[in-house]
Amino acid sequence: MTKSVPESNARRGRPRSDHIRQLILNTALDLAFEVGFRSLTVETIAAKTGVGKTTIYRRWPNKGAVVMDAFLSIVGPKTIFPSTDRAINSIQLQMKAQVKAFRSKYGKMIRSLVGDGQFDPDVLDAFRQRWILPRRQLARTTIELAMKQGDLRSDLDVDTVIDTLYAPIYYRLMFETGPISDAYANGLYQSVIKGYGTSKHPKSKR
Amino acid sequence: MTKSVPESNARRGRPRSDHIRQLILNTALDLAFEVGFRSLTVETIAAKTGVGKTTIYRRWPNKGAVVMDAFLSIVGPKTIFPSTDRAINSIQLQMKAQVKAFRSKYGKMIRSLVGDGQFDPDVLDAFRQRWILPRRQLARTTIELAMKQGDLRSDLDVDTVIDTLYAPIYYRLMFETGPISDAYANGLYQSVIKGYGTSKHPKSKR
C-alpha cells in the first residue's frame, strides 16, 4: 500500500526565509555581547534586525532559545583539536585554546548559557547536546589515540580523565576562584600526565 | 563594662524585628523549593509571609540577595568534614556526603544559586564567600594534614588538588552529563590517590 494522501502538507505557503533567520541570530549574538545575556530583550532584537516580533516567536518559543541558538550556531563550531604527531600534545594544545576562548567574550557567553540552563531544561539540553557533548567526543577520540600511542595508561576510565582535565576550567569560569590562565591549564595537564601518563610520555611543551 | 559613648546616632525608633527576618527567609526557602528559584517573586514572598514588600527591601537590596541569604543561612552550615584518624579518609567521607547532598533538593538549590550567579555578581560573590571558599578552606586543612601524615605527596599545589577532586562534581551537577553517584565520587578519589598518593597510603574504604 502506498500513501494515499501523499502531499496534503506538501510545502505550501511562503517558506520561512533562512536569510532572516541568520540576521536575527547575528543581531541576537551582537546584543548578547554588547549588553549581556540577561538585559537582552526580544523587542530589541526585533527592532535592531528590522523584523517583527512575530517572526521571532514563530521560530523560537522564547528568548532563551533564540540566544542559545545564536551562540551555538555561530560560535559553536570554533574549538577543534589541532592535529599533531602525538595525540597527547594535541590535548595540551586544545586546552590552551579553550582557556584562551574562556578568557575572551565567549567565556561570558558560556557562563550566561550555563546560568540560564540551570533554570531552563531546554537551554541546558541544547547546551549539552550542541556544545558539551561534541567536545567531549573529540576529547575522547584524542585520548583513546594517546592511549594507543602509549602515552596514557590504557586502563583508565576515559570519562573521568576528561572530567579531570576540563571540569576545573568550567569551575573557575563560573566560580571565579582563580585565573583561567595558560599556566593553570598546563598545571591540570601536567597533573594528569604525572598521574596517568606512562614513563615514556614525551616532554610536554611549555 | 557599659557603653560610655553617647552614641549620637544610636539606634533610635523601633528596631527591626529579627523574628520577621527569619519568617521571610523561611518563606523564601520554601518557595524556592516549591516553585523554583527563577519563578520566585518578591511579591509572593511578601504575601505568603504576610509582610509588606517594604519590609523586605529594607533588609535586602534586591531579590537575589534575599534568596541567597535564605539558602545560605539555613542550609549553609550542613556540610562538614567528619573527623577520622587519618585525614585522607576524612576527604573520602566528605566527598560521599557532598554527592549525597547534591543529589537531594539542595543540589537544585545550588544549581539555582550558581545559575543566578552567572548574571548577578553580588550573588556569585556571596555564593563564593559563604559556600565555596569555606568548604575549600576545610578541604585545604584536611589535605595539608594528609600531606603531613604522609598519605599525599607534599609537592602538590593544594588548590589544584581541590579542583581536581571537586570540580567534576559541580560539573555533573550543572551539565547533567552523568550521575552524581557514590561510585563517581569514589572514582575521583581513587584517581587522586593513584596520581598523587604516596606508596604507603592506606587502603580506601568502600
Added chain:
Amino acid sequence: MTKSVPESNARRGRPRSDHIRQLILNTALDLAFEVGFRSLTVETIAAKTGVGKTTIYRRWPNKGAVVMDAFLSIVGPKTIFPSTDRAINSIQLQMKAQVKAFRSKYGKMIRSLVGDGQFDPDVLDAFRQRWILPRRQLARTTIELAMKQGDLRSDLDVDTVIDTLYAPIYYRLMFETGPISDAYANGLYQSVIKGYGTSKHPKSKR
C-alpha cells in the same frame, strides 16, 4: 490561432471568480451574526471560506468594506414600502415593518454598521448611499403622494417630516432608551398625523 490583438490593457490572465466573491460575502455575514461585527477578523473569514487572505484584499480595500458589502448586498433589498390605496397608510405599514426588522438580528447588524461608520468614512458613506438614502427616497415619494392625496399638509419640508418619523427609531436602536415596539412606531406616526395632517386625514389602522 494566435492572439492577433496586442490588448495592452484588456483583461488578461485568469478572471476573478464571482462565485468566490459570493462565498466570501456569505461567510462574512454568517460570522457577523455569530461573533459580532468587531470580533470579526479577515483571517477568520478567509479560513472559514477556505480562501487566501490575498483573495479578499484583492477585492476589497479593507475589512470594513468587506463586511459592509456583505451586509448590504444580502439584507439590503428587504425593506420596501407596501402599496396601499392611500399613501399615508403605506407609511404606517412601512414603519411597522421597519421596527420589526430593527428588533430582529438585522437591528444588531445595523447598529454595527452605524458604529463602525462613526470611525470609517467609507463605511459610513456606503451605509448612507446604500441603506439610508434609498429608503429616504422611497419615503419621500410616498409622503409627496400623501400630500397630493390631501392627507398631509403640503407646506411641509419633506426632509424634516422624514426625520421626525424615522430618527427616533434609530435613536432608540442605538441608545436603548426604550423598546422599539409597534406601539412606539404608531405613536410617532400619530404625532405626525396630529401635527402635520389635514383635518380630513383617514382614521389610522391599528
Added chain:
Amino acid sequence: MTKSVPESNARRGRPRSDHIRQLILNTALDLAFEVGFRSLTVETIAAKTGVGKTTIYRRWPNKGAVVMDAFLSIVGPKTIFPSTDRAINSIQLQMKAQVKAFRSKYGKMIRSLVGDGQFDPDVLDAFRQRWILPRRQLARTTIELAMKQGDLRSDLDVDTVIDTLYAPIYYRLMFETGPISDAYANGLYQSVIKGYGTSKHPKSKR
C-alpha cells in the same frame, strides 16, 4: 445588630491619587481630539501623561472606559438649559446650544462614543447614564414646566416630544444626511410648536 467586622477593609495602603486620575483623563481627552478616538492607545496616554500603564489599568478595565470617562467627566457637564421667563423659550435656546456643540469637536467625540457603544455595552451604558439620560431629565422638567405655563398641550407623551425634538439631531450627527445648522434646530422646534403648541404660545425668537 451592628457590624461586627466593621472595618476589615478600612482604607489601607497608599490611596490612589486623584490628581493623577485627572491628569490621565485630560491627556486622554486631548489625544482623543488630536488623533481621534480609534487611533488612541493606552500606551500613548500613559507615555504622554508620564504614568505607568499599570496605573491606568488599575482604574479602568480597558481603553474604552478611559476615554468614556474622560469625555463624560470633563465635557459632560457642559450643556444646561438656560433659564428664561418662559420654559418654551428655554427649550429653543438649549437646542441651539446643542447643535452648536455638535458642530464643534465635541460632536466628533460624541460620534466616537456612540460608535464604540454599539459594540461595547459598558460604553453604551455609561453614555446613556451619564450623557443621554441626564439631558433628557432636564428636558423633561422644562417641557413639563412649559405645559404648566400653557405653552404646550398637556396631553402629550413627554418622551415622544423629547425624541421628536432631539433624535433628528443625533441622526444628522451620525448619518451626515444634512447640516446640523441653527436653522435645522429651529425647524424642528417650530414643527413641534406647530404640532403640539397651544394657540397662545409666544412668538418664537429667530
Added chain:
DNA sequence: GGCTAAGCGAGACGGTACGTCTAGTCTTGGG
C-alpha cells in the same frame, strides 16, 4: 508616661518586557 523616630502591612506608582493578536502586504508553488 508621654514623645518621637523608625518599623510595619498594604498597596499605589513609574517602568519595562513579556508573549499574543490583528491588519494589511509579500512571496511561494501550482493552476
Added chain:
DNA sequence: CCCAAGACTAGACGTACCGTCTCGCTTAGCC
C-alpha cells in the same frame, strides 16, 4: 493573472514584576 497558504512588518494589547513611594498604624526606648 488567479488562487491558497502562510510568512512578513508593524505595533497595541493587557499582564506581570521590579524596586520605590506614600498612607495610617504600631512599637520601642529616651526623656
